[in-house]
Amino acid sequence: xxxxxxxxxxxxxxxxxxxxxxxxxxxxxxxxxxxxxxxxxxxxxxxxxxxxxxxxxxxxxxxxxxxxxxxxxxxxxxxxxxxxxxxxxxxxxxxxxxxxxxxxxxxxxxxxxxxxxxxxxxxxxxxxxxxxxxxxxxxxxxxxxxxxxxxxxxxxxxxxxxxxxxxxxxxxxxxxxxxxxxxxxxxxxxxxxxxxxxxxxxxxxxxxxxxxxxxxxxxxxxxxxxxxxxxxxxxxxxxxxxxxxxxxxxxxxxxxxxxxxxxxxxxxxxxxxxxxxxxxxxxxxxxxxxxxxxxxxxxxxxxxxxxxxxxxxxxxxxxxxxxxxxxxxxxxxxxxxxxxx
Amino acid sequence: xxxxxxxxxxxxxxxxxxxxxxxxxxxxxxxxxxxxxxxxxxxxxxxxxxxxxxxxxxxxxxxxxxxxxxxxxxxxxxxxxxxxxxxxxxxxxxxxxxxxxxxxxxxxxxxxxxxxxxxxxxxxxxxxxxxxxxxxxxxxxxxxxxxxxxxxxxxxxxxxxxxxxxxxxxxxxxxxxxxxxxxxxxxxxxxxxxxxxxxxxxxxxxxxxxxxxxxxxx
Numbered sequence: 001x002x003x004x005x006x007x008x009x010x011x012x013x014x015x016x017x018x019x020x021x022x023x024x025x026x027x028x029x030x031x032x033x034x035x036x037x038x039x040x041x042x043x044x045x046x047x048x049x050x051x052x053x054x055x056x057x058x059x060x061x062x063x064x065x066x067x068x069x070x071x072x073x074x075x076x077x078x079x080x081x082x083x084x085x086x087x088x089x090x091x092x093x094x095x096x097x098x099x100x101x102x103x104x105x106x107x108x109x110x111x112x113x114x115x116x117x118x119x120x121x122x123x124x125x126x127x128x129x130x131x132x133x134x135x136x137x138x139x140x141x142x143x144x145x146x147x148x149x150x151x152x153x154x155x156x157x158x159x160x161x162x163x164x165x166x167x168x169x170x171x172x173x174x175x176x177x178x179x180x181x182x183x184x185x186x187x188x189x190x191x192x193x194x195x196x197x198x199x200x201x202x203x204x205x206x207x208x209x210x211x212x213x214x215x216x217x218x219x220x221x222x223x224x225x226x227x228x229x230x231x232x233x234x235x236x237x238x239x240x241x242x243x244x245x246x247x248x249x250x251x252x253x254x255x256x257x258x259x260x261x262x263x264x265x266x267x268x269x270x271x272x273x274x275x276x277x278x279x280x281x282x283x284x285x286x287x288x289x290x291x292x293x294x295x296x297x298x299x300x301x302x303x304x305x306x307x308x309x310x311x312x313x314x315x316x317x318x319x320x321x322x323x324x325x326x327x328x329x330x331x332x333x334x335x336x337x338x339x340x341x
Numbered sequence: 342x343x344x345x346x347x348x349x350x351x352x353x354x355x356x357x358x359x360x361x362x363x364x365x366x367x368x369x370x371x372x373x374x375x376x377x378x379x380x381x382x383x384x385x386x387x388x389x390x391x392x393x394x395x396x397x398x399x400x401x402x403x404x405x406x407x408x409x410x411x412x413x414x415x416x417x418x419x420x421x422x423x424x425x426x427x428x429x430x431x432x433x434x435x436x437x438x439x440x441x442x443x444x445x446x447x448x449x450x451x452x453x454x455x456x457x458x459x460x461x462x463x464x465x466x467x468x469x470x471x472x473x474x475x476x477x478x479x480x481x482x483x484x485x486x487x488x489x490x491x492x493x494x495x496x497x498x499x500x501x502x503x504x505x506x507x508x509x510x511x512x513x514x515x516x517x518x519x520x521x522x523x524x525x526x527x528x529x530x531x532x533x534x535x536x537x538x539x540x541x542x543x544x545x546x547x548x549x550x551x552x553x554x555x556x557x558x559x
Contacts, residue, residue, distance in 0.1 A: 041467055127386030
């Protein structure tokens, strides 16, 4: 760990000022990822800006149009066990409970979950080349161990995945990310918040210098999916592991017919993976395997495996079909009894 | 609880479970004693080769650092192989930390920074600069399988495995129905919750000081 200074911010404005002045400053809240990265010398911030005292970032509140606003500091546990979230956006609660451990979820925050870094082995090991950690140094994963890496949207510079479960749920629910920076506040659609690596894998998301996440807003429209959803996470062991493949599936049903669908994949790309064509293909179709398989094929179009992760393509296809079947029958994957139904 | 409950196949709580998950348990590294020193290990960043230089000047200059140990300045350690081996250890020459400039694996301990606090030791360890002469390596077990080591079937003090009964290969070959596939299981490590590696005042006692297990004190 390097030597750093510590600043406790009282306001959002205070934070923005400090962040804008020093590109090597980092915001700290739960610290469940950042502190580890500092121990590995992956992150060597000059200053830590502790935002945990800022009231404006706290609490879950109703929005005017019937959605929910989740403050950036609200813990993952508080979101997952909030009665309004459980009743109206159970897919999000389920996705959160599929991740990490109770202790981590108690400490980890909503904003921090969005901004956590990849668990790519090489990103986390400063002794190896990594374009994301050190632009221009190379990618060890493309020629190395890549079992956990991306099959969609990767570039020749980076095949890392975004590790979050929560974000896969948020992507499917078409959440909005509210941010503030030197230029004022703005709203980023969830699909545009995280980015693909391209030739700038060091940028995980579209936050600009000096910007801070204020809140995540769940639009009212996501509530239509509360009856038919599932978050299916497949991993090397049933607990405390990152997804090899995860699926957030949500359907609006009209009898046995699908009125509309949302599908997002985790563990397969640099961001939660959604594709309009795949979702549109389900509209008006009967909820049956052939429709689910067609949607899975569209969602996975262009998937490319590397030496060790080719299995993910077929695994993802089957996981999409299974999650959609779970959603259609209103029997979501349990995150406590983790056996896959 | 039914009276005929069996211990096999039914979940049981560890007696120390609540203390450990609530953070109240005292871990090995959390015990303290006067004049305790702390160590942090610098690991090799190549898989195979030789250390050509270790610049520990900056680490040694950090206030609170007691000593930076390398293969060049370590204290005298046991010479004979058997001093490093357990009775049931596999054949071969055991690994000895800080023994010489040879790097046998990635992550091999090559420098030990001893300081008055853990944080100082860890920070100073990050300042140690090591240069290597890198040799080719093979870390893919699948690829190296052809050249894998065949252990001797008879070993002193260890009963040989029982002789196989029947002929499994033949029986499989003649079976009317065969199901075959390749299954890969995930890596599993036995990681004790109380790890005394790395974040501990006890420095790998089973390797560093095989017989004494004592802490290094300043």
